[in-house]
Amino acid sequence: MDIVKLTAIEMREKLKNKEISSKEIVNAHFDRIEEIEGDLNSFITLTKEEALRAADRVDNKIKNGENLGILAGIPVGVKDNIITKDIRTTCGSKILENFIPPYEATVIEKIKNADGIILGKTNMDEFAASYSTETSYFGVTKNPIDRDRVPGGSSGGSTAAIKAGEVALALGSDTGGSNRQPASYCGVVGIKPTYGLVSRYGLISLANSLDQIGTFGRNVADAALMLEAIVGQDAKDPTSMDIEKVDYLGRLKEGIEGMKIALPKEYMSMDIDNRVKEQIMKSVKLLEKLGGEVEEVSLPHSEHAWSTYYLIVVSEISSNMARFDGIRYGYRTKDYETLDELYINSRTEGFGEEIKRSIIAGTYILSSKKGKEYYNKALKVRTLIKEDFDKVFEEYDIVLAPTTPNLPFKIGDSVKNPFEMYNSGIFNIPANLAGLCAISLPCGYVDGLPVGLQIMGDRFKELNILKAAYAFEEELSIGGER
Amino acid sequence: MVSKEEVKQTAEMCKLKLSQEETDIFIAMFSNVLEQVEKLNTVDTDGVEALNFLNLKEKSLREDIVEDSLNREEVLKNAPEQEYGYFKLLRVMD
Numbered sequence: 301m302d303i304v305k306l307t308a309i310e311m312r313e314k315l316k317n318k319e320i321s322s323k324e325i326v327n328a329h330f331d332r333i334e335e336i337e338g339d340l341n342s343f344i345t346l347t348k349e350e351a352l353r354a355a356d357r358v359d360n361k362i363k364n365g366e367n368l369g370i371l372a373g374i375p376v377g378v379k380d381n382i383i384t385k386d387i388r389t390t391c392g393s394k395i396l397e398n399f400i401p402p403y404e405a406t407v408i409e410k411i412k413n414a415d416g417i418i419l420g421k422t423n424m425d426e427f428a429a430s431y432s433t434e435t436s437y438f439g440v441t442k443n444p445i446d447r448d449r450v451p452g453g454s455s456g457g458s459t460a461a462i463k464a465g466e467v468a469l470a471l472g473s474d475t476g477g478s479n480r481q482p483a484s485y486c487g488v489v490g491i492k493p494t495y496g497l498v499s500r501y502g503l504i505s506l507a508n509s510l511d512q513i514g515t516f517g518r519n520v521a522d523a524a525l526m527l528e529a530i531v532g533q534d535a536k537d538p539t540s541m542d543i544e545k546v547d548y549l550g551r552l553k554e555g556i557e558g559m560k561i562a563l564p565k566e567y568m569s570m571d572i573d574n575r576v577k578e579q580i581m582k583s584v585k586l587l588e589k590l591g592g593e594v595e596e597v598s599l600p601h602s603e604h605a606w607s608t609y610y611l612i613v614v615s616e617i618s619s620n621m622a623r624f625d626g627i628r629y630g631y632r633t634k635d636y637e638t639l640d641e642l643y644i645n646s647r648t649e650g651f652g653e654e655i656k657r658s659i660i661a662g663t664y665i666l667s668s669k670k671g672k673e674y675y676n677k678a679l680k681v682r683t684l685i686k687e688d689f690d691k692v693f694e695e696y697d698i699v700l701a702p703t704t705p706n707l708p709f710k711i712g713d714s715v716k717n718p719f720e721m722y723n724s725g726i727f728n729i730p731a732n733l734a735g736l737c738a739i740s741l742p743c744g745y746v747d748g749l750p751v752g753l754q755i756m757g758d759r760f761k762e763l764n765i766l767k768a769a770y771a772f773e774e775e776l777s778i779g780g781e782r
Numbered sequence: 783m784v785s786k787e788e789v790k791q792t793a794e795m796c797k798l799k800l801s802q803e804e805t806d807i808f809i810a811m812f813s814n815v816l817e818q819v820e821k822l823n824t825v826d827t828d829g830v831e832a833l834n835f836l837n838l839k840e841k842s843l844r845e846d847i848v849e850d851s852l853n854r855e856e857v858l859k860n861a862p863e864q865e866y867g868y869f870k871l872l873r874v875m876d
Contacts, residue, residue, distance in 0.1 A: 402856040496837045509836065535844060539837050607819045618796060625797075628869055632862035639872055643797040656798055657808055660789065661815070663796040668788075677822050679832035684825065686833060718811065735836040 303328035304465035308374045308522040311468055315373040318362065322355035322373040326417055329375045333419070333466045339447065342461035344380045344438045345388050346420040351375070354417045361415070371416030371529050377461045377470035380421040381428050382513065383502035384408055391504050392424045392436035392454075395624050395631045395650030405502020406537070407471060407513055407530045414529045419467050423457030426652045428478055428506045429617060430454055431721050432714045435654045440711055445487055445750060449708040452482030452724075455516070459486035462516050469526045470516040475506045476609055477704075477728025479514035480740035484703035484752025487742045489523040489769070491515045492728075494759045495735035496541035498527075499534030507616035508539075510609075510732040520741060520770045524548045527762070543760050551763055552770040557591035559768060562696035566602035567727060572705040579744035579751040580702045583772065587700070590771050597696065599688040602730065604681050606722075609729040611665055611678035617655070618662025624650065686734040693758040698768050701727045703740040703752030731756050739765045741773060783813045 303311070303325055314320045330348055337343060358373050378384060381391045385404040390396045411418065425435045433441040433456030443451040444464040451460040455472030459482040462470050472479040474492035483490025492514045503513050513530065517523035528549060533542040563584060568577070588594050626632040626646025633645035651659070665671035692699060704724045714721040731738040736756050743753035753772070757765040789808055793800050800808065854867060863870035 399860055402852050402859070509834075538844075539835070541837055601825065604822055604825055607822050610815060611819060611822075622796070626862065627871060628857075629860035630862075636872075639874075640797075642872070644799055647797050648799045651798070653804065653807075656800070656804070657811065659796050659798060660792050660800070660808060661812055664784065664788070664792045664812075667792065667795060674819055674822065676832065677825075677827060679834060680827035680830040681822055681825050682833040683830050684827070719814070 304332045306468070307519060308468040308517060308525060311374055312372050315358070315362070316368065322358035322362075322417065323352065325373050326351050326355045326375060326419070329419060329466060332464070336464055336466065339442065340444060340460055340464055341439050341441045342422055342457045342464065342466055343377070343420045344390055344392065344423050344436070344457070347387055347418060350387070351417050351419050354412070358415050358417070369414035369416070370525065371411060371414040371469070374416050374469055375419045375467045376411055376416045377420060377422045377458050377467040378408065378418055379424055379455050379458050379470070379472045381424060381473055381504045382407060382471060383504065384418070384421065387421065389421065389504070390438070391428070392426045392438060393651065393655070394437040395647070397437065397631060399629055403502070406499035406534045408502065410530050410532070416469070416529065422455070422461055422470060425454035425456070426655050427504070427621070428454040428473055428475060429655050429658050431477070431481055431724050432709075433457060433482070434711065434714060435652055437652060442711070443486060443708055446708065446748065448710055449749075450485065450711055450714070452485030452708060454478040454482070456482045456486075458516050459483055459488050459490065462486070462488050462518055468517070469522060471526070471530070472514050472516060473503055473506070474512055474514045474732065475510045476613060476732050477725035479516070480703050480728050480738060480752065480754060481724055483516060483740040484750065485708040487750035489517050489520050489739065489741045491523050491527055492731060492738045493527060493531070493762060494737040496539055497543060497737070497760060497762070498530050499532065499537040499540045501534055501536035505620045507613045507620070509616060510613060512732070520739075520766060520773050521549060521552060523739070524552060524766050541760070546763050548763060548766055552766055554767050555591065556587065556768050556771045559592045559698065559764070560696040561587055561592045561594040562597040562692050562699045563594055564599045564602065564699060564701065565596045566599055567701045570705065570726065571723070572702060573707060575746040576702050576705060576707065576751050579746065580700070580753060583743040583753045584700060586775060587768065587772060590775060592768070595696075597692050599692065599730070601681060601684045601688050605685055605730045605733060606726055608678045608681045608685060609733060611675050612682065614658045614662035615665050615675055616662070617658045618666060621651070621655065621659045626650070682733050685730060689730070689734045689736060697757070697761070697764045699756040701754045701756065703727060703754040707746060707749045707751070727754055735759055737762045737765055739769050741769050743772070743776070783816070784809060
């Protein structure tokens with residue numbers, strides 16, 4: 301039995317049946333990590349000792365016949381912008397290279413309470429502000445499917461680790477597609493939950509009004525299991541909502557007979573690689589065959605989503621990055637004589653190029669007269685984009701789109717053509733602007749490269765997208781192993 | 783289009799320094815972005831409210847109760863320099 305190829309749910313069941321121990325699961329994954337990590341670079345920090353201690357606790361629980369949590373014994377990777385107490389948390393940045401958090405993110409508490417085993421912190425674009433995992437201070441992560449290509453980003457370390465069998469489940473964060481785009485590029489399943497379903501306490505903010513912690517698995521049920529473990533209102537995050545808990549796993553198999561499915565005509569006329577489009581249209585047919593009722597709809601403000609998103613995201617980034625000042629924690633320059641030089645040199649030496657550009661862009665937007673006009677306009681157009689979706693969801697259960705308009709690009713290409721890379725999030729950002737839930741799952745391959753189908757759902761209607769994704773995967777399993 | 787001078791002033795505001803090359807790259811990229819963003823002006827937003835918070839309408843505020851905070855010693859472990867239980871900075875008075 302190759303342990304690292306089991307699904308998360310299978311690992312848990314074999315553990316419960318005493319076919320394998322938690323320690324064996326952890327060791328099998330660290331063997332895999334040792335074998336592949338030198339080339340892949342999915343992780344920034346590995347926590348083998350802590351993982352083995354956690355495995356011992358789970359094995360003792362089994363020995364003593366105690367109740368087990370829903371993630372019992374399952375190896376989990378955590379994106380390195382999620383705070384882990386006493387474990388270095390870098391955000392992929394030099395400025396936080398040595399930051400050891402004195403507190404725990406709520407989602408990490410939940411994973412530990414559910415007996416999940418954290419194996420380490422995964423690589424990411426610096427502060428989660430790009431789409432390729434090439435802007436990390438800790439090096440590029442490669443795509444396990446084709447190692448000349450990027451894994452996508454910003455959660456590319458998590459998706460590469462899952463695809464390569466280094467972990468079974470992972471957490472990421474999604475501000476404008478950072479969960480879904482890398483899931484698509486690495487051929488795994490990624491969920492971006494509704495804004496407010498999962499506590500953001502301990503997620504280092506990129507853009508507060510858009511950020512949401514999300515989950516990854518090699519199939520839909522695994523990603524749903526990870527989600528089930530981390531949902532819930534949290535007094536420490538005032539934007540988290542009190543939503544009645546849904547038994548996602550128990551209801552996954554309900555099927556999609558009669559489900560109303562919307563296909564936005566604006567999306568399909570955007571600039572999409574024809575090979576991607578073909579796979580999406582095949583997927584639409586498949587969902588119809590499974591009993592879904594597909595109709596074309598209109599989201600009239602779609603073409604303005606990117607500009608709206610850009611203005612909001614850089615503005616929030618510039619304000620969030622102001623806290624990194626070299627005084628209380630994080631990198632401090634050696635080269636200063638005045639306080640101002642301390643600030644400027646610490647930030648200039650500590651931040652990478654991409655995040656600096658975002659900070660300056662956001663500062664310009666928020667401080668210049670013209671910029672402020674744009675920003676205020678963007679907030680209003682955001683309302684219109686949200687209302688477009690509200691209208692569609694009055695009649696439909698889910699909305700279909702490609703996850704990305706393109707296939708995974710080669711490492712280094714984004715520097716030559718940054719706009720093509722930014723464009724890869726074009727179908728993802730509307731869900732962040734409107735606060736919706738969405739999932740990406742593999743729907744086909746083109747020349748050996750994966751294509752992702754994106755299914756969006758109304759706010760807090762995760763069950764709809766999970767049911768549709770599960771039914772689709774049952775019919776066409778090409779993601780991971782079932 | 784933004785000018786070099788504007789970029790320099792903006793960078794000063796957010797306590798960053800850009801090299802000549804970085805400034806040129808920024809201007810090229812940002813000017814392209816501003817051109818795209820300009821198209822937002824074609825959207826009719828008369829009478830449309832700004833979306834500032836997604837969930838606020840449905841929220842109630844919690845009671846303001848004093849609770850334990852983080853441990854001072856643990857927090858200071860991350861400070862680049864510290865002294866007597868405080869963050870250490872430059873002397874500002876002689």
